Amino acid sequence: MALPTELRLPREEPEESGGKPKSPDDAATLRALPGSWQPLGARYHVGADGRPGTNFAVWAGGAEEVELCLFDEADRETRLPLREQTFQVWHGHVPGVGPGTRYGFRVHGRWDPWTGARWNPAKLLLDPYARAVDGEFRLHDAVYGHVRTWPEADVADTVRDNRDSARHVPRSVVVHDTEDWSEDRRPKTPWADTVLYELHVRGFTRTMPGVPPELRGTYAGLGHPAAVDYLTRLGVTAVELLPVHQFADEEHLVRRGLTNYWGYNSVGYFAPHGGYSASGTRGGQVGEFKRMVQALHRAGIEVILDVVYNHTAEGGESGPTWSFRGLDNAGYYRLQPHNRRAYADFTGCGNTLDATQPQALRLITDSLRYWVTEMGVDGFRFDLASVLARAAYDVDMRAPFLSAVFQDPVLSRVKLIAEPWDVALGGYQVGNFPPLWTEWNDRYRDTVRDFWRGARPDVRELGYRLAGSSDLYQRAGRRPFASVNYVTAHDGFTLRDLVSYNEKHNEANGEENRDGSDDNHSWNHGAEGPTDSPSVNALRRRQLRNLMATLLLSTGVPMLLAGDEFGRTQGGNNNAYCQDNETGWLDWSMLDGEWRQLHALTARLIRLRREHPVLRQRAFFSGRPAHPGGLPDLTWFRPDGEEMTEADWYTPGATLAMLLAGDDLTERDARGDTVTDDSFLLILHGHHRGIRFTLPGLPWARRYETVVDTCAEHQATPDGRRLQAGETVTVPGRSLLLLRVCERDGLGQ
Template structure:
């Protein structure tokens, strides 16, 4: 009998629930021959109770006289047959996959492998009780306050942050709250987010995670959190007051605080793999419950079929595993109040039983049809490391996607490594080539220039190469294709000319991100000039190297002010809230006749629109983007001309006249004070664009 043929019934409630004067337990383990519930006391003594098996492979039992705060685990019995994907070993105390709270970490020197060291085919029968984290019973409590006004997709701006590192050094957050859920919900922090103008925080993983053994061996930890162990449990180390369920309460309080500030909460979730690694790694939950059931295996049924690069891949083609993912998502929305999800390595989640990418996968259909999930923001990282894993643009209606094509094009443009401006124009207008055919609008494109993975914005303009020596891998880890430019000096310098250029380039990159059609994503601290000293893979650096340093805000006030100004513009102007792709449609006058203007036009410095020859000029470094309102219910009185000039030298452009405009006024720019005129400029006049600049002109 295969696990794929048995799934929990639709009415089965899995996990631990406080009810009827005690707690009911339910674990899906269809290939097990016996399951013991282990109740663990404060002194770590254990009381074992056998559970009863149902026809759907779910083992259940009710224990009277216990309640919230009870610690527990499971011992799952069955055949030890690694060649059949069966690694049952009741000496391993296992976490409940549905545990709503988990006590803490792992003793990596303890008996956490299911096999004898160096012999994965031989079981180790040493009890793991004292070396592993425990599941905790959590009672139902009211969910957080919902956000008063959900943010439409076309008005969304995302701020990607790390719960631990964001407030660790915040001077206004009480020391005992720094680096916690409570710290992120502290008034000084929510006020910064509100005043910055972002609408949504995207939290790096907060589902309970552990570190990889090889990192612990180096004295490091998994800082980012992309090594999930419990898909229902808020990460225990982010709680300021305890790990016996207090983390659930504190998470809810954080969500309420952010919602009261008008900020949505989006979670970066890692359902593509777990923290158990490959079959030679620790057995803490899923492998011990059913290795073949939870994970994708190679044809020999021994090794994990790894399309994540993390040792294992969760098998969502198995209905029981798919149920786990969907139940987890619903729980975070209905009980913990979150507003959406970003799926790490999302392609893994839509692979079928043969490990092929399947765009008719049941996961996609279930999310689209689910009354809870279909109303949330759903974002894909549209790739994994397996065959045909790169799926940018393919996730379809209802999904937004991280757009690395935007990142690469914009980085290349500002460092002078593009062939002309044709692709830049496509990225600036929402990447219709990727998203329009599937019926989506520009908001489907999550535009970003930096993210947690890679250089910060400051480092992008300060380093040509990575400097990851602190990670202990001889600088061999992390990406080599950074598309960065150090502005003439590698790393920090006192040279005022180099530093001025770096500020200018950082402003150019930020302005390009915030003026482009699509959903912008800012990496936390970029507006403050955060640096990781050239480390582009700081996943294992829970240290000042990764934390946000709030004392850099004054030195980078120019970047912070520009970020606020342009986020406010996006919030106020319908032109920057694109609900459809523009294709240079003509704007009609009051009588319904063509006015001579278009809702989108491109200029290169002359009075007329760019010609095909000019589009093909590989050396072009100047592009003018004209945007005009053509919404029928409005008066068509809002229009902008935005110049993107990446050349090092100034260039003179003629401001389009005739039907395009009567006058132009500089509303924002990335240059220095006095480089551009403050007064209104008549259409048809010439304007000198200083070298390396973005200029936003309001059309009069």
């Protein structure tokens, strides 16, 4: 028996209209003139005749008809056919339509999922170029292009659903923002001087003292003087914001009464997420976001967005039809080559945005340029960036997206950070992205974690990571700042949980603790979770100091996770993506207690980086003097104070010392003159027993001064203890020392 491809069900009638959607009172005066096919989206302007209006343009390749749907204040719908089509762009100019108008599209075409065609005019679609989105996504059956109740499982997504989805989907909004950017001054911090701080817009200020309650959890809250002042005093140079593109919640979360708190489920690549707006969602979120950026820029802080162009919130073939699927399914998504009904999934999220298709690539690059040129952001961190580097199937560093970014006069000048992996075969690409790109370095993360928990047989890997990971990044002309060093990030344990739990505890996510990584490289130090043991708690605090100091004293670009500087905990949840509550929010009351000392150490370490160029190298170490008579730029030492040999790198051990020579010509001052820096000896000892360490003598030093000692609980000011070169000192178990060379060759430095 032939199976139907269309099933007519009772239409969902809007409550306000009592039947077929009615037109606004002045609908008779609305008409779509030809307009222009570019730029895409909705652009309000005043014509030469003085009459205002809005031009609408949407790409819908293969469509047979496109209707512009305008909604009045009573949510009544007026449909205007867009008669003009240029280069597959449907367009029209509508006089009298101004900012704040809500709209969407209905697209007619073939329904043939077997060939990838999924047009369905019953579904109201968001404009992919909408600059604001108003309303909520409701996962009613009517928002799916296919009938979800069809009994035959093998054709469940192939029978078209003709119910109107308008009641259950948000509207695009016409935006005409006139925010004044004339006073904005971008910080333009060099990569080598950058200290990243990863935060969640909502979670960062949700309970923050000093931020008015009505602004907490919003863009305005992050731009408030209380929030900006905290970031300035900590010393970070850039905030990396978890996704702020308009996103939606997945059905499995909605059914469990949860939300996608992190936001890695984008559906509007030009629209600031409305849920973070204190100014409403009829366009006010745009100006509010810009004012937040301006406030951070005035404080010298750059704004970097975590962006998710690898997949969209529409999911796999059984997902809802909100935008891209209804405009041109095959034009936006990667479909299986031998089964066009199904999606190629390199993301683990059901679909993959196809950056090899011209229109999808244009969408991504247009979006990126918009956020730079009109929203003021300074760079991007690309979620699952290997997806964007896939050509036909395999990862190719000459893929269209990477090539487009490389030659783009706007995008090639901003900070670009890759999460250099995806979930498919061949997706792990750490160290392989081309120049211009930096990368999240998970090998740094795992190596540092393992060293401090005593899980490394020797110090070979640690040496590479401390010195900028030249084994990964030196080829192809890249620099040490290609490595974004991190110990924790949003995805995984917080720093405190890393030293407090052996196992993940994600029961609150509703997936029976199956979600989240099981490979955490963590250690609870003898008790799982909170404990009253003074010795366990003291060791945990020391390990936090060890981890933080290692991160901020390593060559490369350090990234901190918000709250780690004062002992934030998620109760052992290493996948808090759906925890929009105290688990996911920062608890600012912790700054008033015992964790204040960790915060003080973090701020002091960041200040040390800023004051000493030798701690933020712009080029890889050579092991040779930079000028005649100088010291090698980097020297490695054994505990007996002698230089390490090749064999020493292969000898089991948990102690590593490195001397960074600051007498090399490391930096130029504002006048262009070369300046020198202090030299530092960094000692890391990861074994549980203490060790006797002989401080290197001449030609490296005559005397040393203690700058950081992680055995000390109080770290607000330097230790200042003087030590003689050649002296043998006891380095306690699991501790870190940073010593400044205060005298060499009889000359003070």
